[in-house]
Amino acid sequence: MELFIQQVLAGISTGAIYACMALAVVMIYQAIDHLNFAQGEMAMFSTFIAWQLIEKCVPYWLAFVLTVIISFIGGIAIERIVFKPIENAPVLSHVVIFIALYSVINSAAGFIWDFTVKSFPSPFGSAPLFGSSLISAHQGGMVAVTLVLLLLLYGFFSFTRVGLAMRAAAANPASSRLVGIRVSWMVALGWGMATALGSIAGMLIAPVVFLEPNMMISILLYGFAGAVLGGLTSPGGAVLGGFAVGVIENLAGTYIPVVGSELKLPIALVVIVVVLVFKPAGLFGRVVVSRV
Amino acid sequence: MSAHEETVVHHDIGESPEGAERLIAKPAAPEAKAGLQLRHFVFVALLVLAFVLPAFTKNFVVFQLTQTMVYAIAIVGLNLLTGFNGQFSLGHSAFYAVGAYTAAILMEQAGLSYVWTLPVAGIICFILGFLFGLPALRLEGVYLALATFALAAATPQILKLSPLEHWTGGVQGIVITKPDAPFGLPLNQDQWLYYFTLIVGLILYLAARNLVTSRTGRALMAIRDNPIAARSMGVNTSLYKASAFGLSAFYTGVAGALGAIIVQFVAPDSFTLTLSIGFLVGLVVGGVGWLPGALFGGAFLLFVPNIAENVSKGLSGAVYGLLLIAIIYVMPSGLAGFLQLIVSKVRGK
Numbered sequence: 332m333e334l335f336i337q338q339v340l341a342g343i344s345t346g347a348i349y350a351c352m353a354l355a356v357v358m359i360y361q362a363i364d365h366l367n368f369a370q371g372e373m374a375m376f377s378t379f380i381a382w383q384l385i386e387k388c389v390p391y392w393l394a395f396v397l398t399v400i401i402s403f404i405g406g407i408a409i410e411r412i413v414f415k416p417i418e419n420a421p422v423l424s425h426v427v428i429f430i431a432l433y434s435v436i437n438s439a440a441g442f443i444w445d446f447t448v449k450s451f452p453s454p455f456g457s458a459p460l461f462g463s464s465l466i467s468a469h470q471g472g473m474v475a476v477t478l479v480l481l482l483l484l485y486g487f488f489s490f491t492r493v494g495l496a497m498r499a500a501a502a503n504p505a506s507s508r509l510v511g512i513r514v515s516w517m518v519a520l521g522w523g524m525a526t527a528l529g530s531i532a533g534m535l536i537a538p539v540v541f542l543e544p545n546m547m548i549s550i551l552l553y554g555f556a557g558a559v560l561g562g563l564t565s566p567g568g569a570v571l572g573g574f575a576v577g578v579i580e581n582l583a584g585t586y587i588p589v590v591g592s593e594l595k596l597p598i599a600l601v602v603i604v605v606v607l608v609f610k611p612a613g614l615f616g617r618v619v620v621s622r623v
Numbered sequence: 624m625s626a627h628e629e630t631v632v633h634h635d636i637g638e639s640p641e642g643a644e645r646l647i648a649k650p651a652a653p654e655a656k657a658g659l660q661l662r663h664f665v666f667v668a669l670l671v672l673a674f675v676l677p678a679f680t681k682n683f684v685v686f687q688l689t690q691t692m693v694y695a696i697a698i699v700g701l702n703l704l705t706g707f708n709g710q711f712s713l714g715h716s717a718f719y720a721v722g723a724y725t726a727a728i729l730m731e732q733a734g735l736s737y738v739w740t741l742p743v744a745g746i747i748c749f750i751l752g753f754l755f756g757l758p759a760l761r762l763e764g765v766y767l768a769l770a771t772f773a774l775a776a777a778t779p780q781i782l783k784l785s786p787l788e789h790w791t792g793g794v795q796g797i798v799i800t801k802p803d804a805p806f807g808l809p810l811n812q813d814q815w816l817y818y819f820t821l822i823v824g825l826i827l828y829l830a831a832r833n834l835v836t837s838r839t840g841r842a843l844m845a846i847r848d849n850p851i852a853a854r855s856m857g858v859n860t861s862l863y864k865a866s867a868f869g870l871s872a873f874y875t876g877v878a879g880a881l882g883a884i885i886v887q888f889v890a891p892d893s894f895t896l897t898l899s900i901g902f903l904v905g906l907v908v909g910g911v912g913w914l915p916g917a918l919f920g921g922a923f924l925l926f927v928p929n930i931a932e933n934v935s936k937g938l939s940g941a942v943y944g945l946l947l948i949a950i951i952y953v954m955p956s957g958l959a960g961f962l963q964l965i966v967s968k969v970r971g972k
Contacts, residue, residue, distance in 0.1 A: 366768070416952065417951060417952065417955050420956065423705070424907055424957075426903070427903070427904055427908070427947060428951055430944075431948045434943050434947070435948075438937075439941050441940070552776070556769065559766060594777070596780070597776055597777030600772070600776060603773070604769070604770045604773050611762060
């Protein structure tokens with residue numbers, strides 16, 4: 332039993348990383364209606380910008396805020412420059428552009444900052460939280476920040492005009508345009524916000540996994556899995572999904588004999604797929620009903 | 624060469640499921656209107672070129688061309704699923720791996736001739752694909768992408784498992800002996816495998832072409848364009864979708880077996896998600912829903928990373944990405960849409 336509790340706690344602390352990323356994934360899914368494969372790399376690039384600022388002796392929180400702003404603008408810029416010209420291309424062509432962006436950003440980051448591992452400071456320190464050796468103060472802080480972001484997002488989408496407009500633009504572009512919403516800019520705004528969220532996720536994750544151009548690959552996959560498990564239409568579900576993926580992964584590694592530790596990732600994915608077969612819109616996702 | 628002129632599914636029944644229409648570059652039949660003569664002439668010319676090419680090129684180039692055809696076969700498989708049936712897959716590296724390992728194990732441990740490994744690999748993959756297609760029936764779009772992704776992520780890990788090491792060779796993989804040309808043909812091994820792949824590819828291509836222009840093909844496309852309408856017309860959507868998965872896996876499995884034979888080596892890490900993504904990229908640059916585009920896609924998959932590497936060692940990933948973006952800018956619907964544009968420009972429409 333003690334082993335079980337320990338593994339669940341360890342799962343929650345890695346799950347916090349996935350939850351952060353899952354939140355960013357859901358954010359962009361809300362805005363553009365598909366998954367962005369380059370999102371992890373964009374978060375990684377933002378984190379490098381923060382690292383560069385801190386190296387230049389900018390105080391942590393100032394660097395944090397600057398990075399979020401730069402990422403926000405960068406996200407909008409990518410949407411305007413790369414995606415606007417091909418907005419009418421088939422969906423699969425967009426997916427290929429994501430793959431291309433992934434390649435460009437990864438390669439560029441490796442070129443600018445090279446592939447050596449760098450440590451990234453934590454604003455919360457790394458002391459154990461409540462005397463438990465499994466969750467550090469940083470991971471506690473990460474969970475807290477994720478939850479605060481979730482609340483802010485909820486407030487933004489539920490109670491502000493812009494939030495409402497963004498939801499409308501994603502749900503029904505044609506009607507939204509008719510009532511005066513600038514749909515195309517709403518998409519750009521969604522990109523900006525998703526990139527900003529991604530940069531926060533990156534800066535929170537970097538102290539745990541260390542900073543290097545390939546740090547986000549597996550995290551993004553787990554983030555996707557968490558987001559899909561929780562339901563891509565539900566930010567709260569995505570965060571829960573992220574935690575769940577962390578816990579499932581840890582438990583599978585501990586309790587399934589022989590293959591458990593070798594097949595941690597596939598087993599977690601298979602569990603998710605099984606859940607999806609029974610709940611095709613994810614655990615908390617809204618079921619989309621189309622009128623015929 | 625394509626069947627879209629025969630697609631008779633209209634959208635007047637109501638809103639189709641979101642994205643279904645935008646998934647496919649609609650009329651992807653570049654030279655469909657250019658008349659039968661031109662189309663057949665191009666086909667025959669390409670075929671003649673393909674047959675005489677090895678006589679004038681170096682062995683390494685012959686090998687590369689063979690590899691291109693192998694990728695093209697896999698992309699045709701993916702196209703049958705994604706382009707004609709509207710199901711998304713990131714898991715085709717798994718079927719490619721199963722095909723490759725089937726060939727390797729049958730040749731090296733059961734002593735079977737390489738020719739017979741192809742149908743066996745294809746059939747095993749068909750069964751696996753069909754079975755995987757059944758639970759996948761309930762999933763669409765990104766959810767299906769995740770499920771197939773799980774397949775791709777699991778495959779290298781499963782191949783490395785210690786209980787299977789006796790057959791798979793674990794991390795080391797299996798080395799395969801290269802077959803010689805039969806009947807005393809005056810060809811070296813690379814040249815023979817080139818012709819062998821060409822013939823297999825040609826048979827598979829013609830079969831795929833006939834399939835998509837048949838009643839079955841129309842049913843597959845009807846499911847892609849409007850599943851509800853298709854079901855109302857009496858198409859057994861579950862059976863067709865699962866069969867499409869199986870068939871697609873069949874093609875990819877045969878490609879995997881051929882790939883293993885020409886590379887003479889299989890190892891778990893050759894069959895990662897990167898390969899699946901490569902197939903997807905190849906499919907899109909060639910043209911979704913246009914079978915001959917697979918050849919262009921296969922060439923892209925093989926040569927463009929090398930070109931990028933030559934342009935800049937340190938920034939090869941960035942060059943590759945930029946080339947890819949440039950291609951999508953110039954041809955948003957792949958080569959298919961591009962050729963169609965040219966044909967319509969030339970004919971002054």
